[in-house]
Amino acid sequence: MGQDAERTERRKRDHLEPFRRGGVPARAATTWLEHVWLEHCALPELAADELDLSTEFAGRSFRAPLFVTGMTGGTPEAGRINAELAAVAERLGLGFGLGSMRAMFERPELLASYQVRAAAPRVFLAGNLGAAQLRTLGLARVREGLAAVGADALCVHLNPAQELAQPEGERDFRGLGAAIAEAVAGLGLPVIVKETGAGLGRRAGRALRELGVRWVDAAGVGGTSWVGVELARQGAVARGLDCFWDWGVPTAAAVAELVDEGLEVQASGGVRTGLDVARALALGARLAGLAAPVLGAYFQGGPAAAERLLDGVLEGLRAAMLLTGCRDLGALRAAPRRLVGPLRAWLEDAR
Numbered sequence: 001m002g003q004d005a006e007r008t009e010r011r012k013r014d015h016l017e018p019f020r021r022g023g024v025p026a027r028a029a030t031t032w033l034e035h036v037w038l039e040h041c042a043l044p045e046l047a048a049d050e051l052d053l054s055t056e057f058a059g060r061s062f063r064a065p066l067f068v069t070g071m072t073g074g075t076p077e078a079g080r081i082n083a084e085l086a087a088v089a090e091r092l093g094l095g096f097g098l099g100s101m102r103a104m105f106e107r108p109e110l111l112a113s114y115q116v117r118a119a120a121p122r123v124f125l126a127g128n129l130g131a132a133q134l135r136t137l138g139l140a141r142v143r144e145g146l147a148a149v150g151a152d153a154l155c156v157h158l159n160p161a162q163e164l165a166q167p168e169g170e171r172d173f174r175g176l177g178a179a180i181a182e183a184v185a186g187l188g189l190p191v192i193v194k195e196t197g198a199g200l201g202r203r204a205g206r207a208l209r210e211l212g213v214r215w216v217d218a219a220g221v222g223g224t225s226w227v228g229v230e231l232a233r234q235g236a237v238a239r240g241l242d243c244f245w246d247w248g249v250p251t252a253a254a255v256a257e258l259v260d261e262g263l264e265v266q267a268s269g270g271v272r273t274g275l276d277v278a279r280a281l282a283l284g285a286r287l288a289g290l291a292a293p294v295l296g297a298y299f300q301g302g303p304a305a306a307e308r309l310l311d312g313v314l315e316g317l318r319a320a321m322l323l324t325g326c327r328d329l330g331a332l333r334a335a336p337r338r339l340v341g342p343l344r345a346w347l348e349d350a351r
């Protein structure tokens with residue numbers, strides 16, 4: 001095995017460890033979704049069994065507006081996690097994202113750890129690559145890799161803060177936009193651009209739209225800190241970057257800005273409850289994504305625990321719809337709401 005491949009495999013293993021013990025959350029930052037107040041409706045004139053949670057994103061319909069976002073692949077354990085969580089997503093009518101497929105491009109024998117189609121033949125399945133890998137691999141190889149796992153879309157992650165916190169991380173971020181534009185024009189599958197927890201804000205959103213991107217995953221601040229994960233892996237090394245633990249765009253601000261830029265938005269980064277999902281949809285998102293809590297539940301109690309967690313989020317969303325008098329998600333996206341506190345100040349201060 002080459003040195004790069006060895007490093008990638010070790011990193012993928014290290015990345016799972018903290019999520020067996022509660023994850024690596026933001027320190028002081030929050031998602032700011034708590035600053036979106038939905039107007040309570042004491043006279044909803046609705047029955048619980050007539051609620052419609054369906055939505056559309058990246059050219060597909062979903063029974064409910066949730067996505068388990070990309071986490072893992074490249075080891076036998078990762079393969080089990082992918083297959084079992086993809087099956088849960090399929091049962092609930094949600095989307096499922098594979099973790100970065102870089103490992104399988106470096107070592108094709110790892111392909112099996114990304115192959116979930118036997119367990120989840122119909123789930124909406126997103127492949128995943130860093131923009132820097134997209135730049136070097138070229139479209140033909142990427143297309144081949146996506147076909148080998150039966151992906152319906154490609155998530156391209158942008159993660160400059162995480163890379164800077166990794167001693168072996170990328171340091172050259174030039175030419176990533178051109179690689180994304182090429183994929184949008186020539187891949188033949190929807191391209192969803194995401195962050196990994198520092199958020200896509202207005203500037204990135206506008207640039208992406210100009211490159212032809214239609215679908216984005218905000219992956220904002222307030223949930224898992226990937227600078228934090230990388231710093232924790234290295235112990236005392238790289239402490240100069242500790243101040244970036246909570247760096248980035250809070251999820252609610254990212255969602256509002258990306259929607260304003262005309263993009264179709266998945267809200268993620270610290271989304272934990274059905275009320276979080278409802279608040280993100282009221283900001284204009286089409287669906288919401290969760291990563292760390294799903295993996296944490298899986299480590300505690302297997303796929304059944306992950307399914308219970310996601311079911312609980314959907315139960316909370318249904319309650320929020322009833323309490324705001326919204327029969328479907330179109331109504332929720334237009335529901336009366338107030339933006340308060342720092343979220344309001346942030347959006348008013350934009351220039």
Ligand SMILES: Cc1cc2nc3c(=O)[nH]c(=O)nc-3n(C[C@H](O)[C@H](O)[C@H](O)COP(=O)(O)O)c2cc1C
Nearest residue numbers: 069070071099100157196219223224269270291292
């Ligand atoms: C264990 C783990 C591994 C991850 N690996 C990837 C990855 O390979 N590619 C990617 O785009 N995002 C990756 N992420 C980021 C998530 O998709 C998500 O954007 C981020 O964790 C924020 O969501 P959360 O607060 O719900 O965890 C990973 C997250 C976790 C928890």
